Amino acid sequence: MSRPETTAPPELFYNESEARKYDSxxxxxxxxxxxxxxxxxxxxxPNRPCYILDIGCxxxxxxxxLEEAGHYWVGCDISSSMxxxxxxxxxxxxxxxxxxxxxxxxxxxATFDGIVSISAIQWLCYSNAADQDPKLRxxxxxxxxxxxxxxxxxxxxxxxxxxxxxxxxxxxxASRVGFSGGIVVDYPxxxxxxxxxxxxxxxxxxxxxxxxxxxxxxxxxSGGAMSMAGSAxxxxxxxxxxxxxxxxxxxxxxRERDEKTRRMTKNGRKxxxxxxSVEWVRHKKEQMRGRGKAVKNDSKYTGRKRPTPF
Numbered sequence: 001m002s003r004p005e006t007t008a009p010p011e012l013f014y015n016e017s018e019a020r021k022y023d024s025x026x027x028x029x030x031x032x033x034x035x036x037x038x039x040x041x042x043x044x045x046p047n048r049p050c051y052i053l054d055i056g057c058x059x060x061x062x063x064x065x066l067e068e069a070g071h072y073w074v075g076c077d078i079s080s081s082m083x084x085x086x087x088x089x090x091x092x093x094x095x096x097x098x099x100x101x102x103x104x105x106x107x108x109x110a111t112f113d114g115i116v117s118i119s120a121i122q123w124l125c126y127s128n129a130a131d132q133d134p135k136l137r138x139x140x141x142x143x144x145x146x147x148x149x150x151x152x153x154x155x156x157x158x159x160x161x162x163x164x165x166x167x168x169x170x171x172x173x174a175s176r177v178g179f180s181g182g183i184v185v186d187y188p189x190x191x192x193x194x195x196x197x198x199x200x201x202x203x204x205x206x207x208x209x210x211x212x213x214x215x216x217x218x219x220x221x222s223g224g225a226m227s228m229a230g231s232a233x234x235x236x237x238x239x240x241x242x243x244x245x246x247x248x249x250x251x252x253x254x255r256e257r258d259e260k261t262r263r264m265t266k267n268g269r270k271x272x273x274x275x276x277s278v279e280w281v282r283h284k285k286e287q288m289r290g291r292g293k294a295v296k297n298d299s300k301y302t303g304r305k306r307p308t309p310f
Contacts, residue, residue, distance in 0.1 A: 003162060005123055005162070010078050010079055011078045011079050011080070013079075014079040014081055014082050015081050016081045016084070019058075019079065022058065022082075023059035023060075023061065023085045029061055032061035032062050032065070033065055035062075035118050035158050036061075036062040036116065036118055037065060038158075038186070038195070038197075038212075039118065039156040039158060040065070040066070040116070041209070042154075042197060042199055042209045043114045043116070043155075043156050044154065044209075045113065045114055046113075049072060050072070050113035050114055051072050051073070051074075051111070051113050052066050052071050052113065052114045052115070053073070053075075053076070053105070053111075053112045053114075053115045053148065054066065054073055054116055054117070054118075055076060055115065055116070055117035055120055055121070055157070056076075056077055056078075056101065056120025056123075057076060057077050057082075057083075057086060058075075058079070058086070058118075059082050060086030060091070060096075062118045063075045063086065063089075063091060063094045064091075066094070066116070067091055067092070067093050067094055071093070072093045072094070073093065073094045074094070074097060074112075075094060075095070075096050075097070076096070076097040076098070076099040076105065076106075077098070077099075078098070078100045078101070080098060083096050083098055102132075102137035102138075102141055103137075104140050104143070104144035105141070105144040105145060105148050107144075107148040108148070109147050109148060110148070110151065111148050111150070112149055112150060112153055113150055114153050114154060114155070115148075115149060115153065115154075115155035115200075116155075116157070116158075117155075117156075117157040117158065117159070119158060119159065119160060120157075121141070121157050121170060122159045122160050122161055122162070122166060122170075124137050124141060125138070125166045125169060134169070135169070135173065138169065141173075142174050142176070145177075145200075146177045146178060146179065151202055152202075153202075154200065155179075155198075155199070155200040155201075156197055157197070157198040157200070158195055158196065158197050158198075159196055160196065161196060167183060170198060171183055178202075179200040179202070180200070180201050180202070180203060181198065181200040181206060181208055182208035183198055183199075184196075184197045184208055184209060184210075185211055186211050187213065188211075188213070189214075277303065278302065278303035278304070280303070282298060282302060282303065285298070
């Protein structure tokens with residue numbers, strides 16, 4: 001079965017029909033409740049009402065768990081249909097915001113006591129259009145996340161990486177903006193129960209929570225290190241230094257462009273940056289045509305340099 005991330009962008013995949021199906025599924029309700037409860041446990045919130053940001057809140061299932069725990073919360077999501085379903089719940093302590101996390105979080109600095117995200121940030125690893133760069137979107141997301149958290153706050157972001165390389169990419173982008181933390185993998189030897197949690201803090205001495213393993217033994221990163229641990233099939237990520245060394249092996253997935261096309265596009269962009277070249281002139285003419293300007297047709301003389309000045 002194909003993953004939703006490879007089918008369509010989230011704002012299109014979660015249309016009204018999918019949003020209602022998601023919200024009414026007893027299986028999804030149970031999974032969301034379990035993961036959100038686990039995320040709150042990992043946050044280690046103080047024994048008082050806190051202000052929590054729920055990134056990729058969807059239809060508000062995770063928000064209900066936050067509300068039942070006595071917290072105030074704001075949920076943001078890119079899908080208008082999901083937010084419409086969430087708005088029907090009439091929450092007393094929650095609010096909703098339509099936002100694309102890949103463009104940054106639209107909140108004031110040092111606003112939230114804690115951050116949770118359930119099954120959302122892996123969407124940033126996919127390019128939905130030719131002008132979208134997953135690494136840039138991840139960097140923009142984590143930079144804004146760093147800003148909106150209070151200095152004593154923590155973030156727990158549960159996600160489903162399609163490959164170990166995606167987990168490396170996400171961890172690298174988080175560490176690059178200054179976070180400490182680790183990737184905790186619950187039940188690493190179970191194909192169904194396995195869950196990845198990216199735990200982030202500002203504290204250099206931060207120790208990530210212990211993973212749930214059942215009968216297995218599992219190690220996790222701590223004190224500013226990131227690791228994926230678990231079965232032999234799980235790929236170890238290691239420390240921030242190891243992540244930097246592995247950055248050359250990280251691949252980014254896109255739906256519409258294969259590796260050959262990406263290489264051609266990259267070379268094409270390099271050529272366009274060479275000012276007054278044939279490619280640069282043609283690119284500028286295409287831009288002007290797109291703006292409705294009258295532009296002469298291309299010919300064999302387009303972009304050709306004159307042999308001698310007048």
